Amino acid sequence: MRLATWNVNSLNVRLPQVLQWLAENPVDVLALQELKLDQDKFPQAEIEAAGYRAVWYGQKTYNGVALLARAPLSLEDAVAGIPGYDDPQRRVIAATVNGVRVIGAYCVNGESVESDKYAYKLEWYARLHDYLAAELGQHPDTVLMGDFNIAPDDRDVYDPVAWEGKVLCSRPERDAFAGLLGLGLADAFRLFNQDDKQYSWWDYRAAMFRRNLGLRIDHILLSAPLSARATGCVIDKAPRKWERPSDHAPVVVTLAD
């Protein structure tokens, strides 16, 4: 079973790339973030024509998440948002695919550590932590994947001195990420790759991608039984080189049956 996550930065703009990527990489599950389209604007017909089923939680202009599953796999028991958390920003969607509880998340960016949005980010992460704790209790096979907007370690940052204490790298954010791992989740990428300079996001500005100046902020976290099944995890930089790319690259994990 292969699962992937990709922040597409507008599905309206990136739908052709999503379809092309799926044609080349027919993963079983794809989590999408930053759809930036309203609930009734999701391109369901095009996704289904490509052989995928979908559940989505859309929002005009900002945020928005979806889960795609390759037919005949189905998405069961879908839940939008974090239950019990009245968050107007649509950032989370979950469903069960092939016995695996899949949670796709577009985590809060936070803007800067001085911002009100940063306080919201930390509160939001506390809610996500409690949600994951509950889901893990119900589903031993759980994966949480998406854009975490956190670089967990200095080796995930192109210039850790310049970024020290900054949003995406600050101690409280890294503690929030570690708190998720403390639930028994594992960073799938780091099960297989200990190299630095392995990024999933590059700012559009200043030719950052060409110079490989980025951050690793898109992650796939696996529960212990799924970690035991994992056979590989890679960041696919290819679509970042396409015309009019998303600023994020897909991350893909492979699980043994």
Next chain:
DNA sequence: ATGGCGCAAACGTTGCGA
């Protein structure tokens, strides 16, 4: 570091978010 992008409001250009 600051060479970019998507979107809304409004139709040229600006502001916001990320």
